[in-house]
Amino acid sequence: MADSQTEARKRSGLAVLLIMLVSLLPLVVQHGYVLRILIMISYFAVASYGWDVIGGYAGQLSLGQAAFFSIGAYAAASAYLIWKLSPAVGALAGVGLAALLALGLGSLVLRLRGPYFTLSTLAAAEVVRILLLHFKSITGGAEGRVIPYTGFNLSALQFATDRPYYYIAVALLALAIWTSYQVSRSRLGFQLAAIRNDEDAAESVGINLMSAKVKAFVISACLTALAGAFYVIYDRYIDPYSTCSSEVSVKILLIALVGGRRSIWGPLLGAVLLIPLTELTNAYFASIRAGASMVVYSIILIIVVLYAPDGLIRVLRRRPSRGAVTLQPGPKGRNSHASA
Amino acid sequence: MTKKLLSLVLVLTVVALAVPLYASAAVKTVNVGLLATISGDLSEVGNMGANAAKLAVEHINAAGGIKALGGAKINLIIGDTTSDYSQSVLVAQRLVNNNKLSGVLGAGVSGMALAVAPVLERAGVPFLTAAVADNLTQLGYKYMFQFCPKGSQFGNMQAEFLKFLQDKYGLPAKKVAIVFENTAYGQSTAKGIRQLAEKHGFEVVIEESYPKNFTDAAPLVTKVKAAGAQVVFPVSYTNDAALILGTMKAMNYNPVIIGGGAGFIWPEFYKTLGKNAEGVFSVGSWSWDTKNVLGHPESVAAVKAWETKYKTFMPEMAGEMYTAMFILKEAIEQAKSADPKAIRDALAKIKITDGPGAMMQPGVVEFDQYGWNKHVHPTIIQWQNGVVRTVYPVEDTDNKVMWPVK
Structure with missing residues (x-):
């Protein structure tokens, strides 16, 4: 008992320290480039925490997160450009829309297991992209949407420097980490763990598979849409090919994979490493030979996946995390028989 | 233990690579950035542009650099935007932050130009783009100049x-x-x-x-x-x-x-x-054998140099980047300064009718109030x-x- 109290005190002290460090960081970092990287780390981590709920905790490999990311982004942009609303309102609408999509789509495709589910999420993202290309009057079609910079405007979330964006991004990141933490220790989290290990066994002990999986999918969609909305507010340009592509889905997934799934710090660690890594390999190797940067990047990824298949967070930690014990994948044979 | 060591090495590598980015280069020359899709889907167009920009810099520097600045040489800094837009924004930001730039050329892909423009606008660096999207110059950007025809x-x-x-x-x-x-x-x-x-x-x-x-x-x-x-x-x-x-x-x-x-x-x-x-x-957008190109010895020399070096005629994107470098050079000459703001103002009122700067058909470069080269037409x-x-x-x-x- 005393042990857990000191532990808790130590943790809250650490948290306060972390918050102070994070909020003071932009005062030290005057370099706009570094600040931009920090912001990118934050919003990609948010999207990745979103993926982790369905892909990590629930063990359902989604390759369609770009759909939710785009819905968040397009909602924020359209609310501002067409209906003259604050993009913050649009962001909330986008989160709502993404939740609805996840509910509808999830009710259908979460009945599928393993690769069948993965393929249908991939297809869903393609469908969303085609819709974005089709409804030109709302989305701008292939030409995309530009949010012109009109000077400081609080309701439009336009700021002259990157610092306010940094704080917004960090706040969103905190929300994402909190969500991950809540999921991991909630009833839902335990249900998901059971499902992940063996769907049939989970069902036999009375877990409502669909209800739990759909809930996870909705939470996942909300976080990812939030990241998308922030992305357009910050970068001010979207088009269907750059925001709703499988590249975006894979990037989101890789961050969690490299950092560590089902972990409160995994996606953040993944983003902290991968986002600067993409950029640094580009800065250093791009001039050597076209594509060299991507080769180096890929080699590093391969090494990580080979030596730390459960994510770097588990390698860096001395003891395996609480979740790690139940990490072993369930008996695959039985699962595939059941779904066949 | 090995795993731990490996991860540690990885983290340290990232940090070690990051540190020297802070060290800024000595500013003795005029720095010009180039954003090109060197790798990825669109590498073909990016490499043509980058090679042409290098060639133009070679020619300018060999001919005595920028005369108004006592023969200052142009230093070309190339950023590989890849074909990923969010990456391209970061690359633009890197170029702007790590170098004192007098101008940026490139981003011939419309989506890319739209993505990087806000960064250059906020940094106040003139941006000459060869992208063709119609809406580029309708966004109120003051530092963006579209010198090529519109879609x-x-x-x-x-x-x-x-x-x-x-x-x-x-x-x-x-x-x-x-x-x-x-x-x-x-x-x-x-x-x-x-x-x-x-x-x-x-x-x-x-x-x-x-x-x-x-x-x-x-x-x-x-x-x-x-x-x-x-x-x-x-x-x-x-x-x-x-x-x-x-x-x-x-x-x-x-x-x-x-x-x-x-x-x-x-x-x-x-x-x-x-x-x-x-x-x-x-x-x-551009072709190599029109009267305005073949009528000027320096432009002919450019076309010939390309042919000798790359064994093909000079393609569109190469011609565009070559001429863009000369348009910028002309603006620096007229501004008599490497200051981006002064160069932007010079670009806004520039009129080039001769030499490699006027290689875009029909041979006159002059920007309207929105930053579009109002004389240009395709061929x-x-x-x-x-x-x-x-x-x-x-x-x-x-x-x-x-x-x-x-």
Whole structure:
């Protein structure tokens, strides 16, 4: 008992320290480039925490997160450009829309297991992209949407420097980490763990598979849409090919994979490493030979996946995390028989 | 233990690589940034642009640098934007932050230009882009200059040229088809073609878009052939262009082809298609053999230097980046300063009518209040004996159309 109290005190002290460090960081970092990287780390981590709920905790490999990311982004942009609303309102609408999509789509495709589910999420993202290309009057079609910079405007979330964006991004990141933490220790989290290990066994002990999986999918969609909305507010340009592509889905997934799934710090660690890594390999190797940067990047990824298949967070930690014990994948044979 | 060591090494590597980025280079020269898609999907266009910009810098520096600044040399800093837009924004930010830039060239892909523009605008660095999207200069950016034709002008020129073929060569065509890749570039070009074709009394029998980098053009070509189109306007990058044209030949369908630039005018097109490319027309932002280029010894030298070095004619994107460097150089001369703000103001009121800076057709560069080169117009080329030759507008060239097209 005393042990857990000191532990808790130590943790809250650490948290306060972390918050102070994070909020003071932009005062030290005057370099706009570094600040931009920090912001990118934050919003990609948010999207990745979103993926982790369905892909990590629930063990359902989604390759369609770009759909939710785009819905968040397009909602924020359209609310501002067409209906003259604050993009913050649009962001909330986008989160709502993404939740609805996840509910509808999830009710259908979460009945599928393993690769069948993965393929249908991939297809869903393609469908969303085609819709974005089709409804030109709302989305701008292939030409995309530009949010012109009109000077400081609080309701439009336009700021002259990157610092306010940094704080917004960090706040969103905190929300994402909190969500991950809540999921991991909630009833839902335990249900998901059971499902992940063996769907049939989970069902036999009375877990409502669909209800739990759909809930996870909705939470996942909300976080990812939030990241998308922030992305357009910050970068001010979207088009269907750059925001709703499988590249975006894979990037989101890789961050969690490299950092560590089902972990409160995994996606953040993944983003902290991968986002600067993409950029640094580009800065250093791009001039050597076209594509060299991507080769180096890929080699590093391969090494990580080979030596730390459960994510770097588990390698860096001395003891395996609480979740790690139940990490072993369930008996695959039985699962595939059941779904066949 | 090994795993831990490895992860530690990885983390340390990232940190170690990051540190020197802070160290800024000594500012003795005039720094010019270039944003190009060196790797990824669009590497072909990016590399042509980067090579041309390097060539231009070589020529400028060899000729004594920037005279108004006591012969200061230009230092070209190339950023590989890859073909990923969010990455390109970061690369732009890196160039701006780590160097004292007097200007930035490039981002010939419209989406990319739209993505990086806010960064350059906020940093106050003049940005010369070769992207063609219509809406680029309608966004109120003060530092962005679009020195090349706009997408909708392409269609205009194609329709005009079709009329010319009809009047001068008796082309009987009435039925036209428009085929375009479903991207910003494809859409805005197609829009222009449709309006103008109808205005000139042609019947657009079919208008089909296709996804970029598709793998089977047969359904598309079948539709176009079935619609009875005598003239086809395709808007594509190289892979798709070659695929569509190859499929047409395979189906023994030989309409007059007036391509929408990009893939239809780059050397790679001929390498892929060989003889099948002969006679194909295309619109383009720039071509190497018009009067305004061949009429000036320095521009001729540029075209020749490219030919010797890269064993092809100087392609569109190369010519554009070469001339962009000279436009910027001219602005620096007139501003008598390396200060980006002063250079921006010089660009806003510049008028170039001579030399490599005026290589864009028709040979005058002057920006309107929105930052668009108001004189510029595209040209029509035809593949003749493995080389693109300008054939239209007639005031730009004395070259003859190869007619009839086989």
